[in-house]
Amino acid sequence: MKLWKTTLAAATLSLAAATSAFAARTDLTLGIVLEPPHLDPTAGAAAAIGEITYANVFEGLTRIDDNGQVQPGLAESWTVSDDGKVYTFKLHSGVKFHDGSAFSADDVKFSLDRARAKDSLNPQKPLFAHITDVTAVDPATAKVTLDGPQGNFLYDMGQVAAVIVGKGSADGNKDKPIGTGPFKLDHWAKASEITLVKNPDYWGTPAALDKATFRIVPDAAAAVPALLSGDIQAFANMPAQDALGQVQSDPRFSVVIGATEGETILSINNKKPPFDKLAVRQALASAIDRSAIIAAASNGLGKPIGSHFSPGDAGYIDLTGVYPHDIAKAKAYLKEAGLENGFSATIKLPPVPYARDGGQVIQSQLKEIGVDLQIIPVEWAEWLSQVFTNKDYDLTIVSHVEPNDIDIYSRPGYYFQYDNPKFNGLIKQLGTTVDKDKRLELLDEAQKILAHDVPAVYLFELPKIGVWDAKLQGMWTNWPIEADDLTKVKWSE
């Protein structure tokens, strides 16, 4: 009897040890599709750079949270002058970079001056265009002066390309990123994986994970077996849409569909005949059936949009009804443009499933109104040079993933070739408007202009398809910015 008891006690003990061993799991392997070319978010536009480093390795003055809201980052608080031109940031004290050097207002000045310098290669340089001066008042206070009030300034300072880098380490960040975040780079096995480890000297709430590995899984078909075998425990955005059912029915995994800032649109070359005629663009918008496109191009998961605005953002209005799917109406528009017999055009499709699959549906939908589309598949490099830079295209499909980017329609020389003075004026006013209600009003109007004027046909918002182990908590549902913020991620018992 005594022996039995001892055995039982031992068994209970080892069971307890086993559970606590499970509870103590502190490592995570995430899958990502594209490898970042380097790890410096201030020097490259590749989304994978921010996905890995944002909030984990690098931090900005402010930070963007899961809901797209601005939160304090390296600046614990700030004040704005009455004229809206001067921002005084009070910085956290005791912050250290991963190389041991202390963070101070000098680094803020260095980072912002570097980003706005004449020879700056910052991929989001326009974010810093309105800064006229940065001063380190004292080690814990930085003062930023703007050329006028900026409605989005605090948000912009939380974006990926606005992170604060160290004065002494900035040049080496491509290979050895030195930030202030709760994780630091452990090693990068090229084309294989990037491993972050917990930063023991972190100034804020320490991360729950000790180690996070981003493993590069370039093939969509390989993503599912990687999850099923347990090699990879999370995809912030799963590439294999077709195979989603396989994990959706499996209780070991959570499938979380969230929103991104990716407006997927049928871009139109607005200066190229016949697309310079409003009626032709209206015909395109009326001929298109969004639900069929969404079914083919995003497995039915994308949300339909009627203007260039994310349904997840404050101020969104549903404008999908402005040009409802109506073939007869579309034909009437064509007749109005003097093209009742239709016309032929080309559509250049970049190598992403949403474009290639969506393009075929659009081709068949436009055939119904006599518009004969020739599909030209292009690589990204070709797309950038032919479509984006040289504007040598009729139509294309692309997802504009930058947050709050409705202003692109007012940029001179942008590839839409859309020029509407009324819209440009609105965007200019929006840029300098700080008042929240007034901003919403202006955004409302801007969305409506685009919806009615059809500089592009608005298709759907790209979904974020999160798939991870059901025991994993704290992963981002939405992608207000493309970041895999792991600061609150942990394993449940």
Place this chain on the structure above:
Amino acid sequence: MTAYLLKRLIIAALTLVLASMVVFAVMEILPGDPARLMLGLNASADQVEVLRNQMGLNAPLLLRYLHWVAGLLSLDFGRSYTYSVPVIELVRERIAVSLPLALIALALSTIIAIPVGVFSASRQGRAGDTLAMGAAQLGVAVPNFWFALMLIYLFAVWLRLVPAGGFPGWGAGIWTALKSLILPAIALALPQAAILGRVARSALIEVLNEDYIRTARAKGLPYRAVLWRHALRNAMIPVLTILGLQFAFLLAGTIIIENVFYLPGLGRLIFQAITQRDLIVVESIVMLLVAAVILINLLVDFSYAIVDPRLRGRQ
């Protein structure tokens, strides 16, 4: 022999020069700007120009070609635009995966193909032969992408014997590293073995019909000895030719298998470099591969001489 060798070397050098011109020209003709790719949609044209100057892309074409060739001659393969590390370093990392993988796959395919070829040839037209060649036909027909996925589901997801993909690096221990190369090697080897087996069979059948084989049998040598010692050796030349071609393919042409198993191999590096317009990486690696293929072909030529003594004396 020396004259023969010299002639071969001159041809090899000319091939390299020609290849360098073609590779360079093709990469230049491809539309796409590496600087714009790196900076993305929000960068201004001025910024792109600054980066192009930094990368040296604004220099005249001929100058860039000569600069590149001069670098190659002094074994300097340039720096990657995207990774900003020396190309040779990238190659060294990737070859540590691709070369062992190619060798294992080649060994596997030879071990499978030769016995199957001998078996089939010696039972020409009988049930065993039909069955083996049917299997070989299947091996060629099955897409290795699909076959690889089936292997993953069976051995990684269901039996959990090996990882589903990835490569931990040789630093993680030889066995751990080898374990992640087993499935890709099998997936690569099987279709190669199927081709090799068919070549071995037909070469062997041809040799078995030669007069000297009948003579050897007539003088009382056992069939097995004739088959393995006399016939197989003479059937080796086409087999070696195919092996040489297969090795060149396995070194860098395995991009699909590398993707399915997410291995950091040479094929993926080239593919990625092309999509990123990392011109210098593509150009330099393609040149290295051309050199490797020429070298392999030379080795194959020499091995002909080993299996066929008559070739040794030939000029």
